[in-house]
Amino acid sequence: MNTPHTSQSLLLDHAESLQPLPSTTSVEEVERRAHVASVESIDFDFYESEQGLAVTATKRKRIVQAVAKWIAIAIIGVATGSVASGIDYGIVRLTEMRFGLMRTLVRHGLSSTLLVLANMAICTSLAGIAGALVCFVSPLAAGSGIPEVKCRLNGLDLPLVVKPQTLLAKACGVLFSVSAGLPCGKEGPMIHSGSIIGALLSKALQLYELLLFPDRDERDLIAAGGAAGVSSAFGAPVGGVLFALEEGASFWSPQVLLQALFCSSVSALTLNFFLGGFDSLGFGTLGALGVLTFGSYFQSDATSYRIWELPFFFGVGILGGLVGATFNALNVPLTIWRQWCVGAGGTRRFFEVMTVTAVISTAFVFLPAVMRQCVVPDVISDQHGDLKLICDASSESRQNSIESALGLFMTPSEDAIKVLFHDPAAFHPLYLALFAALYFFMACWTYGLGVPSGLFVPSLLTGAALGRLLGEGLQAVCSRGQGGPGLHVSSPGVYALVGAAASLGGMARITISLAVILVEATGNTQFSIPIIFAVLTSKAVGDCFNRGIYDIHIHLKKLPFLEAPTEVECHKQLVSSVMTQDVRTVFPVESVARLKDLLGRNSHGAFPVVDSSSSFRFQGMLSRSALQSALQAQVGLESFQGRVLQGSNDGMHCDQMIELKSWISPAAFSISNTATVRRSFDLFRTMGLRHLPVVDSTGTLCGIVTRKDLAEHCTHD
């Protein structure tokens, strides 16, 4: 057992020093630690000082606050739904324009080479706008934004994640990245947009002091906004809530569940309203459109399956897990390379966007042309043809299974998923496999590029293609006249559905929310069991190899994220071996000079209070803001916001002693120095703490545990 630390080992006003690094520490490790140290975290614990409790709101004020919160949630839902509708509508219009322009060029008789170049120019221009928004306006708008939102909900203070400029870059950028034909989806960015809207509304409420617990309430509103984002991305209100629960699941209560559900329903309703309006149905008709993003299975397909097909669904799940793990594994070196050689923003990153778009857009035109042994103009004329076909949901005019498969190359991703789910015509296996492989690698290359890009659609499409391939193979084997066993086999579209679920489950390692999203997006509950089995299988298979793509990106960004604890992790190590002993403490009565110095010389969010320098007994925590209020109330110093203090009558008060007792939260959680790391991790994460003082059995403060200490010792590698 570790010997308890005596009070002498705690240094007051100790010079800024890093703890000695172990001898194996590399340059990257030093850099990583410095980075980790720069990220602040958020305290979700109650702060219960006498002063704080004294100003607790009246009952009337509390009712006003509760009403305001629900109104804010409704507004978040409407706003997120409107943004999502705008993104939906904009993508359709821009994609139509892109194909319209190409068709015009074909009509004017341009040569193949010129057409390929024109296509490349159009795509890179579109992607260029998205790239410019990311690289020069808000680098945090890149990617899906889900890892960032996840970190914010976990308690990491990343202010830029929820700023208006990020919303602008994200929501506008995704219009262009998707309509440029890049293999990426609009869903992640919609989720991030919803979360930002949630954070903005929370800031607005804070302005009018309408939040009871600002940090907790802001977290709840961000989660509700995220749920609304998923909801409007897929027309899946329940799926949205579950996604927020599963991915941002650090802190939940029945109240938060209700709020997220309400927010995501309002958002789905708003989307329904607008999509009904854009369509021929007219504004006011709800329920029929917008909800079934991936088309319903009830119109044409079979609605039952046989028990002997279950092993195949498991097989699809295993395949999905392998595909997902491969995707994640390939994405790691790519992301590291990007971090080292491209950077988070600027010209280099912009140049990468242009290059990648040029290559991808050319490949997707060129490959079908070569394989079909025809000229580019034919392909391009077909493109729009295909697009129209899909919109009309009739596929008779396509000539054969090769054309069907090659048509996928130029179809917008979301429509391609619909085709794979529902098209009764067969796809040529070789070309379908080729499409799946090409799309997989292109999607992997795109994820992490400097444009807003969601992972859901590319992952679902890859999985759908592979599932469809397997389904068509099965059907061919089973229905083969005399040779086959003559068994009933579900339509290949069902395998595509299961495959899509498995593939996304393998990449993102989400389960129940994914199953519900797919059920809601296809309006179909009959296949929920195969979907659930496939998702559980693919997660289990994927977890054997690596972590989910979001966790990988959080890890690569070197953020001190607190994962859900596994039961047997670090169960023997004592907390005293991970705590920081270099603590800045405060006495209940302190001189103004010392306090000013303390505020000025570091950015700690709170300071442990000890009774005297001899016994060093822990008396509670004093938060930075409470300390500022105390100084303001007792001395009248105006601004303690920054590190540099600007006292109006500075010299006058420096020797004055002030009484801090009533500003101290006297019962802040602490932990015994004989506790294991597991126990302190549990307490820290569950209660959403920012710092956890460690005391010995006599009440003496031994050190303090922060998020960084725990994140370093409790990662699952």
Place this chain on the structure above:
Amino acid sequence: MNTPHTSQSLLLDHAESLQPLPSTTSVEEVERRAHVASVESIDFDFYESEQGLAVTATKRKRIVQAVAKWIAIAIIGVATGSVASGIDYGIVRLTEMRFGLMRTLVRHGLSSTLLVLANMAICTSLAGIAGALVCFVSPLAAGSGIPEVKCRLNGLDLPLVVKPQTLLAKACGVLFSVSAGLPCGKEGPMIHSGSIIGALLSKALQLYELLLFPDRDERDLIAAGGAAGVSSAFGAPVGGVLFALEEGASFWSPQVLLQALFCSSVSALTLNFFLGGFDSLGFGTLGALGVLTFGSYFQSDATSYRIWELPFFFGVGILGGLVGATFNALNVPLTIWRQWCVGAGGTRRFFEVMTVTAVISTAFVFLPAVMRQCVVPDVISDQHGDLKLICDASSESRQNSIESALGLFMTPSEDAIKVLFHDPAAFHPLYLALFAALYFFMACWTYGLGVPSGLFVPSLLTGAALGRLLGEGLQAVCSRGQGGPGLHVSSPGVYALVGAAASLGGMARITISLAVILVEATGNTQFSIPIIFAVLTSKAVGDCFNRGIYDIHIHLKKLPFLEAPTEVECHKQLVSSVMTQDVRTVFPVESVARLKDLLGRNSHGAFPVVDSSSSFRFQGMLSRSALQSALQAQVGLESFQGRVLQGSNDGMHCDQMIELKSWISPAAFSISNTATVRRSFDLFRTMGLRHLPVVDSTGTLCGIVTRKDLAEHCTHD
């Protein structure tokens, strides 16, 4: 601020005494306290003594344990699905027999009076079997069982709740209570059955030492079983998980979510398999049957609604909230009366079952006969006719809207819901309203009767009837030739669906799980938004009047249940005002005589350890079982299981001192005596504790907080 208690105020080996009761204490209060004191709770915290950590399993053992747990979960799913299939099948067969017998009697020309008597006799006989199982075999099998499961998951140790005889009484009893025609459902009992199966499997694993954390793992398996129960009751795997999450939501992790999802999918699959087999489809066809308990909306009904209908859906939600609150309010005095005058089991309770069944079965035959102005034989011939009609899903042969409405009286409840959801023919409003009212009161009378009886189906049916009423009214107004505004209005079946959701939401106050269950049970996602709005509205309206029916029953049973905290509850009261000061403490070195005495004279689950009688510093917790192991290891006393000790060589060791240090969990959570009740409640509930020692800033033990102390001070009244 409260003055810290000195060590003198803590009494060692203090005579058993109740704390002084406040002067206002009534007889009931004394009784309630005595009852609360008799319920033990479960400790879900890690126990981390040196001895415990030393025997931590090897990696191989841990893998075996993990695999065993997943296998157990699959078995729970299969078993729950099989039990549910058996219940389903049994109810259909018994109901057919009941109607067959009555038809035979009609054919033999019995008079109306004799037929009414015969019907009464058959129904009471069936209900009598159910009643006998409850009153004489297992009183805990009464009702839905959901409050009991909820308490078990919350950490209340109610051993009988999860015993095999309860399963037997519940699963067999529900067959007879439902087929007796009582207004009750099979869903609650299925959920309880699933939970018991979960607990039994957990016991089996514990026998072979295959559970890493027995108490935690048992809780997880019970939750998974409950999810499987909902899943097989409604064919709603996701709804099952959400129900377990929403109702038993005290402790959750991603791992538990996955396990519950797997268990409920396996269970739904099993149900699918058997129901497909019982049906003409034959074994092996899945997905088409059993899942859609309440029939699909895709076959015949409209799949869209208009925006101006939203206020009506809200209206249905408000109505549902009022209906639910009324139901709960009426059920309270009835339950209290039952507790005082009927008791939990025995002949009196059995007699009540017979009486209530006789009245209800007569009313449901007699009323249609009187209202139709026809004779009883007609009604009874019709009964079976109606049953057949519903099974064939064609309603043309019924003559008019009055017949349709009166037919509901004699239709089994679950089928009646289907009819109200989907029947295109109109129901006569007056008779429909009468049916709703009668059914409502009968259901309220039945809930709490001494038979296994679920609340879901009666509540859904009442709401469906009211919703249908409103829907038909709206349609009549809107489609009235010249007079009406000529607006499109959704089919009355949609209003019935929304009404069903609102009514159950108003009684049980569940939201997201209910919405998902209805979506899964009707195979329809189009109306999820109206359902969600109605459910949220009805919960909000109901919460203005009283609590959910399950919480009411927990409260009436006087169980120390820890509800989810509301944010501003008891925020200023200090923990020192609720803690118990009468603590039985242990020193690190103790005499065998003292320890034997300690074990013998009370049933505490753990004892705080203090360093010495002078300083009284808290050193950790010593659990009862660890103390028994310590005695066994060091002295060789064989049995310390009961309160009475049987030492093999008793006198020999009594003066011996033994060293307890390595059996103590040194870092058990404790809380400062300056903490608020809110803070200690948060820590206690979130960490699943059984006792929380209170210490002052010098580490001196001041008292201990148990579940009972907190439950008394933190109820929401």
